[in-house]
Amino acid sequence: MNKRRVVITxxxxxxxxxxxxxxxxxGLQEGRNGAGLLTKFDTxxxxxxxxxxxxxxxxTVYIDKKSIRRMDPYTIFAxxxxxxxxxxxxxxxxxxxxxxxxxVFGSGIGGMDTFEKQHDAFAKGGxxxxxxxxxPMMISDIAAGQISIQFGFKGPNYAxxxxxxxxxxxxxxxxxxxxRGSADMMLTGGSEASLTRMSLGGFNALRAISxxxxxxxxxxxxxxxxxxxxxxxEGGATLVLEELEHAxxxxxxxxxxxxxxxxxxxxYHLTAPAPNGEGAVRSMREALxxxxxxxxxxxxxxxxxxxxxxxxxxxxxxIKTVFGEHAYKVAVSSTKSMTGHLLGAAGAxxxxxxxxxxQKQLVPPTINLDEPDPECDLNYTPKxxxxxxxxxxxxxxxxxxxxxxxxxxxxxxx
Numbered sequence: 001m002n003k004r005r006v007v008i009t010x011x012x013x014x015x016x017x018x019x020x021x022x023x024x025x026x027g028l029q030e031g032r033n034g035a036g037l038l039t040k041f042d043t044x045x046x047x048x049x050x051x052x053x054x055x056x057x058x059x060t061v062y063i064d065k066k067s068i069r070r071m072d073p074y075t076i077f078a079x080x081x082x083x084x085x086x087x088x089x090x091x092x093x094x095x096x097x098x099x100x101x102x103x104v105f106g107s108g109i110g111g112m113d114t115f116e117k118q119h120d121a122f123a124k125g126g127x128x129x130x131x132x133x134x135x136p137m138m139i140s141d142i143a144a145g146q147i148s149i150q151f152g153f154k155g156p157n158y159a160x161x162x163x164x165x166x167x168x169x170x171x172x173x174x175x176x177x178x179x180r181g182s183a184d185m186m187l188t189g190g191s192e193a194s195l196t197r198m199s200l201g202g203f204n205a206l207r208a209i210s211x212x213x214x215x216x217x218x219x220x221x222x223x224x225x226x227x228x229x230x231x232x233x234e235g236g237a238t239l240v241l242e243e244l245e246h247a248x249x250x251x252x253x254x255x256x257x258x259x260x261x262x263x264x265x266x267x268y269h270l271t272a273p274a275p276n277g278e279g280a281v282r283s284m285r286e287a288l289x290x291x292x293x294x295x296x297x298x299x300x301x302x303x304x305x306x307x308x309x310x311x312x313x314x315x316x317x318x319i320k321t322v323f324g325e326h327a328y329k330v331a332v333s334s335t336k337s338m339t340g341h342l343l344g345a346a347g348a349x350x351x352x353x354x355x356x357x358x359q360k361q362l363v364p365p366t367i368n369l370d371e372p373d374p375e376c377d378l379n380y381t382p383k384x385x386x387x388x389x390x391x392x393x394x395x396x397x398x399x400x401x402x403x404x405x406x407x408x409x410x411x412x413x414x
Contacts, residue, residue: 003179007412009252010091010240011352012084014077016052016233016339020084025356027338028364029385034339035217035231041197047204050216051195052233052340070133071146072111073193077236077345078143079150082187085238086151089252091185093151096250100184102155103148104174105191105238106166108344108399110140112196143191147238155183161344163399164304166190167237168347168407172261174241184246189348191236203232206271208308220341221368222305222334223312223376230306233340237348256358257410259392260291266402272310273398277318280304280396283404284322291408293392295323298330298408300363300388302354302395303380305334306341315396316376331363331388333381338367347397351407354393358411363388 011021016034018024026032034052043049054077059068062080071079082105086093114137121129136142141159148157156177160169167190174186203209210219210229220231247254264286266279273279288295304315320327335353342349353364362385369382393409 004181005244006175006178006241006258007244007247008239008255008258008355009242009247010085010089011238011255011355012081012088013235013237013349013352014054014057014080015235015237015342015349016054019054019057021088024352028335028353028356029360029362031365031367031384032338033217033367034233035219037216038195040195046200047211048200048209049213050219050231052231053195054235070137072114072137074107074111074191075137075143075146077193077234078105078191079146081189081191081236081238082147082150085187085240089240098152099154101153101186102177102183103144103153103157103187104160104170104177105144105147105187105189106160106170106344107140107143107191108161108163108166109192109194109199111138112194112199114138116196116198147187153187155186162403163401164341164343164346165397165399165403165405166344166347168395168397168405169263171239171347171351171407172263172405175258175261178241178243184243186241187238188241189236189238190345192343192345193234194343195232195234200232210307218368220307220337221370222303222307222337222366223316223372223380224369225371225373227307227309227312230308230336231340233342235342235349236345237352239348239351254412256355257412258407259410260287260408262286262290262406264404266404268402271400273314274402276321277314279402279404280315280318280398281321283406284318284394284396287394287406287408296326298392298394299390300357300393301330301332302350302393303332303334304396304398305336305366307336311398312373313375316378319378327378331381331386332378333364333366335364337369347395347405350395350397354395354409357393358390358409361387361390
């Protein structure tokens with residue numbers, strides 16, 4: 001039986017370099033830097049004092065004030081990006097069969113801001129100070145629930161959580177649900193609002209994030225010899241995935257086609273990737289097999305590229321293992337150099353960046369790449385975007401716990 005084809009018909013995002021699709025596309029093209037000193041809380045006692053915050057975003061454009069008070073920031077990012085995507089896809093909510101539209105949406109951490117504020121209230125006044133909205137605001141599945149409630153979508157509905165691979169897993173699941181006929185349309189993606197005291201302190205304790213407080217605009221520098229950790233970020237992204245014939249029947253515009261996904265586990269370490277990127281090798285090979293294409297068909301790799309010592313070397317080795325000599329011909333870049341690392345939302349934001357590359361026939365840059373690590377010797381598209389013929393894009397995300405996910409997007413053709 002032939003698999004049902006799946007296309008992307010709507011996108012929405014709010015992230016550190018753009019509060020909507022158009023701003024994000026412009027940011028990718030110009031190499032915009034999303035880093036800045038943190039403004040959400042006093043960072044005096046923290047080793048890291050910067051991150052990539054969402055800037056000048058007004059959620060009341062998309063959500064009423066009463067609802068906002070009952071949502072954690074991660075859910076606000078989720079619902080706002082979903083509303084952008086639904087509008088972008090021009091979905092007629094009056095006529096569409098809502099039982100055939102589902103939501104798979106993830107968050108790596110969930111409502112950390114809510115957890116911290118409610119813990120503060122508990123510490124000051126005891127359990128009677130805890131809000132009845134504490135649990136439903138905090139849990140990491142509630143974004144998927146809120147999206148379905150906002151639009152009345154009654155198809156498959158759940159959340160994914162797999163650290164930095166979270167939203168790529170969500171997209172992969174949505175893809176497979178449509179392929180097997182369980183839905184005709186899926187809203188999918190991820191959101192994260194982890195620029196909080198406990199999250200920052202936790203990642204500092206883990207020594208995973210950069211401490212370049214005097215050079216914070218240069219701190220996210222994937223594949224550079226001087227990299228010293230990733231830069232935390234926040235935001236959300238939603239994609240509308242749709243079965244091809246369903247999209248054509250309603251006259252939808254089509255951004256790209258999702259043609260393959262590959263998922264694997266390292267079974268190796270809580271936070272470190274498997275040696276030589278062995279798990280990443282398998283996820284990329286499985287995605288290529290699923291798409292029915294050869295490594296040489298890939299024109300651009302949107303790398304996981306976290307700006308950490310272990311990831312960047314091991315991902316480079318994995319690319320060389322999978323692509324052989326083509327590894328030196330394919331364009332590679334890490335858009336985390338611009339956006340920072342959105343953790344559970346990274347895969348969805350980078351899926352949209354991959355679609356941007358196909359739409360614009362332009363490889364977004366790896367900014368801040370001054371001198372590549374000698375062990376990172378591929379074409380990482382340093383500093384500026386590069387025009388290139390792009391038919392296929394491969395996007396990697398890898399998460400703590402050994403979770404690996406690879407997606408392949410194709411320029412749409414009948």
